[in-house]
Amino acid sequence: MSLTPRAARSWRMRPATAQTLAWCGAVAYPILLYVAVVTEPEPTGMRLLLPAVVSVLALPLLRRRPLPALALMLAGSFAATVLAASKLAASFPFMAPAQAWQIGCLQALVTDGAVGWIAATRRRLTALVAAGSTLAVQIAAACYYRSGQDAFLSAVAFLVLMLALAWMTGYLVQERREHAETVRTQAAVQAVTAERLRIARELHDMVAHSIGVIAIQAGTGRRVIDTQPAxxxxxxxxxxxxSRDTLAGLRRMLGALRATGPEAAPLAPAPSLADVDRLLAATRDSGVRADVVRRGARRPLPADVELSAFRIIQEAVTNVVRHAGTHECRVVIDYQEDELAIEITDHGHGPASAGAGYGITGMRERVALLQGRFTAGPRPEGGFRVAARLPVPAEAR
Structure with a gap:
């Protein structure tokens, strides 16, 4: 039987209750560890099982309040080690003198694990304070279960190496997590920047072409309105x-930008090379005749190649209408086996520099995104030439 949402919420433990239980478990840890050491039955390998299991009680508080939990763990481990090594422990039956160093090493591993957790989840200063306190307590406890200068120094070296290993492991985990977060943030910023550039290119290509055609037609209409009304x-x-086509395209683009969620989809297909004839027909209405020559076997290409090719032709023809000062241009679309070649030429007096304006820059960026080649510049015999070669993926050949 499934629980209703309200019933499911009622079964959840409240934060205050969970924190109280975590504190109770951490406070009970040193007490139960003391009892486990005192009531140890006989010196077998199982004598370390209960102290190891008792350490689980401090874990909930370690996640919420790491430094207080570590302090309680250090207090319990130090007391258990001293108790196991003290002469008082010999009065209890079945207590073995060798139990002291085993309890000490076990508690050192437990506290080192706590230091590693703190280093992986807290600030560096907090982790350093935890490591320093832990090392001081571990060295103090080593004085009780190691006698002789050589044995004591070897124990201290062992404790320092183990604690350093735990701290470095936690620190590297934190560094890796922060690096992954930085990479995700940079990827999100780059994705936003790329999307803004794409939208800017789309708006520029759409609006610049339409405004250029409208400006030409408006000037023509103004000059002949009295003499040639038709x-x-x-x-x-x-x-x-x-203007209607442009307004519809802008409406589609704004609708796609407003849409959210995985179910959002464009309201109309993106332009492709099949729309070139319609584009050139509108250009002829503006007074510039554009002849198109298609070479090779026409075939469907990937959507990004089709869209980029259409936008490059649109921008190049728009530049002819606005800047070339000529009434004709030529568009060549060559379907080759491994790439799509596009060339737009005219015999006008276009810009002397190929870097003027944002149109050519946008075309160059589109080609670069597809790992293609792009050239634009004046022709030796006069006029201007725009050429692009867009590679076709192997699976689409």
């Missing part, structure tokens, strides 16, 4: 059609 009406119709 041409003026055609210009106004082209302005209406272009």
């Amino acid at each position: 041409e003026a009406r055609n210009a106004l119709a082209a302005i209406e059609s272009t």
Whole structure:
């Protein structure tokens, strides 16, 4: 039978209750450890089992209050070691003198594990304080179960090495976690930046082309409105059609940006090379005739290649309309086996520099994202040339 949400919440332990139980377990740890050492039956390997199990009581408080929990663990381990090594312990039946160093080593491992946890989850200063306190208590306890200078120095060296190993392990765990968090943050920032650049390119390609066509048509309509009303009406119709298409594209883009969740999907397919004829028809209405030449066997290509190719042609033709000062241009689409080659040329007087404006920069970025090659610049015989080669993935060939 499944529990309702309200019943499930009622079964959860409240934070105050959990913290109280954690404190009770940690306080009971040194007491039960003392009892375990005193009531040890006979010197077998099982005599370390109960002290090891009792250490679990301090773990809940170690997660909430690491330093107080460590202090209680150190107090219990020191008292148990001293008790096992004291002459008073010999009065209890079945107590073995060798139990002292075994209890001491076991408690050193337990406290070293606590120091490693603190180093992995807390600040470095807190971890250093915990390590220093633990080492001091462990060396003090070693005085009771090691006699002789050589035995004592070897015990101290062993304790220092074990504690350093535990602290470094915890520190490396924390460093790795912080590095992973930094990498995730940088990846998120890069993803946001890449998405902003993509949106900026899409807006630039869409709006710049449409505004260029609208500006040309508006100028044509203004000049012929008195002498050629039919041409003026055609210009106004082209302005209406272009503005409607642009407005619909902007609405789709804004709708996709507002949509959230995995179920969000574009309201219309992205432009592809199949839309080139429609693009060039709108360009002809603006007074620039664009001839398209297709070479090779036409085939469907990956969506990112199709979209980038369309946007490059759109931006290049828009630059012809706005800057070339010519009435015609040529578009070549070459379907090769391992790449898609695009070339847009004109005979006008375009910009002398290939780096002017954001359009060419955007085209170069699109090609770079696909690991392709891009060139743009004036032609020796006059005019301007834009060429791009977009590699086609092997699985799409």
